[in-house]
Amino acid sequence: MVSPAEASAACCAPLAQQPIPAPAAGALAQAFKALGDPIRLQLMSMIASAPDGEICVCDLTPAFTISGTTISHHLKVLREAGLIDGERRASWVYYRARPELMRQLSALLAVGEPVPA
Amino acid sequence: MVSPAEASAACCAPLAQQPIPAPAAGALAQAFKALGDPIRLQLMSMIASAPDGEICVCDLTPAFTISGTTISHHLKVLREAGLIDGERRASWVYYRARPELMRQLSALLAVGEPVPA
DNA sequence: CGGTGACTTCGACATGAGTCGAGGTTGACA
DNA sequence: TGTCAACCTCGACTCATGTCGAAGTCACCG
Numbered sequence: 001m002v003s004p005a006e007a008s009a010a011c012c013a014p015l016a017q018q019p020i021p022a023p024a025a026g027a028l029a030q031a032f033k034a035l036g037d038p039i040r041l042q043l044m045s046m047i048a049s050a051p052d053g054e055i056c057v058c059d060l061t062p063a064f065t066i067s068g069t070t071i072s073h074h075l076k077v078l079r080e081a082g083l084i085d086g087e088r089r090a091s092w093v094y095y096r097a098r099p100e101l102m103r104q105l106s107a108l109l110a111v112g113e114p115v116p117a
Numbered sequence: 118m119v120s121p122a123e124a125s126a127a128c129c130a131p132l133a134q135q136p137i138p139a140p141a142a143g144a145l146a147q148a149f150k151a152l153g154d155p156i157r158l159q160l161m162s163m164i165a166s167a168p169d170g171e172i173c174v175c176d177l178t179p180a181f182t183i184s185g186t187t188i189s190h191h192l193k194v195l196r197e198a199g200l201i202d203g204e205r206r207a208s209w210v211y212y213r214a215r216p217e218l219m220r221q222l223s224a225l226l227a228v229g230e231p232v233p234a
Numbered sequence: 235c236g237g238t239g240a241c242t243t244c245g246a247c248a249t250g251a252g253t254c255g256a257g258g259t260t261g262a263c264a
Numbered sequence: 265t266g267t268c269a270a271c272c273t274c275g276a277c278t279c280a281t282g283t284c285g286a287a288g289t290c291a292c293c294g
Contacts, residue, residue: 016165016214025155025162033153037282038142041149045142048133048228057241070283072242077281091240091291097133099228106226111165111216154252174271187253189272194251208261208270236294243288250281258273264266 014110031105034081039064040074047084048097056092131227148222151198156181157191164201165214173209 020028035041046063047055057075061068075095078084082101087094137145152158163180164172174192178185192212195201199218204211 015162016216016219018162018166020159020162022155022159025158029153029155029158032149032158036146036150036153038139038146039282041142041146042137042139045132045135045137049135058239061241066282067284068241069243069285073282076242088241088290093241097228099133102133102226102228106223106228109219109223109226111214111219111223156252175269178271183252184254185271186255186273190252193272205260205271210271238293239291241288241290244286246285247283248281249283250279252279253277255276256274258271260269260271262267262269264268 013108014112015108016111028105028108031081031083031101034077034083035105037074037077039066039071040078043071043074044078044083044097047095048102050096054087054094054096056094058092060095130225131229132225133228145222145225148198148200148218151194151200152222154191154194156183156188157195160188160191161195161200161214164195164212165219167213171211171213173211175209177212 035044042063043060046060057071060075061071064071075084075086079086079095083098084095085098087096152161159180160177163177174188177192178188181188192201192203196203196212200215201212202215204213
């Protein structure tokens with residue numbers, strides 16, 4: 001679980017600009033680790049690119065050969081990393097991406113062009 | 118190990134724009150997994166932000182409490198993920214970041230602003 | 235109220251990953 | 265040639281993680 005405090009403490013300076021302090025590294029590494037599995041990466045992309053901004057678990061599950069139980073586990077990992085949010089509506093559960101953290105990770109990996117003198 | 122072919126096949130469309138195909142997901146997940154450890158994330162940031170663009174292992178090791186063996190292991194993981202490159206010069210080994218993959222990962226995580234009608 | 239469908243949680247198992255100490259390799263230097 | 269320092273590889277251990285089936289919860293619908 002990543003607390004908002006940890007997440008913002010970890011904030012924005014690009015990796016290539018200054019070393020990450022140890023506490024921030026822990027919080028950020030959790031997010032990267034969550035993306036460090038092919039199935040979770042696909043889940044994440046399916047959720048983030050969903051036309052309505054959200055997608056039903058019942059639309060995710062059939063795209064994989066693994067069991068629904070395992071899908072559910074992976075969604076939990078993404079949820080606990082702060083990358084997605086789930087909401088139950090009627091019988092179904094819908095997930096949507098949380099862009100803040102994605103933006104933060106993207107910024108972290110940003111590489112400046114070679115310094116132009 | 119990520120081959121150049123895999124890496125470029127995985128290329129550039131942001132996560133939030135279209136779902137990642139399964140083969141690309143495998144290659145990219147490996148890179149994220151490599152960053153998904155606090156120590157490796159700190160190593161990566163120390164290497165990427167090194168003033169001379171490179172840094173000696175002997176300057177990395179004392180920043181941590183774990184053994185040199187383990188540092189070496191983590192560097193290998195980053196190397197095999199295609200995130201860094203190592204080179205032996207005289208008695209020392211120097212590492213430098215490989216910006217291409219970093220840029221690719223950053224682009225993948227990029228989130229567009231909400232579509233302005 | 236009971237049944238059914240859509241998840242999630244629980245418990246168990248096999249595999250993977252982080253860690254270390256011991257020992258190998260490479261290069262400098264006397 | 266021998267020695268020493270820096271780093272890597274190997275083998276072993278422990279703990280974390282991906283996976284599944286079974287059972288639980290929640291909500292709709294007869």
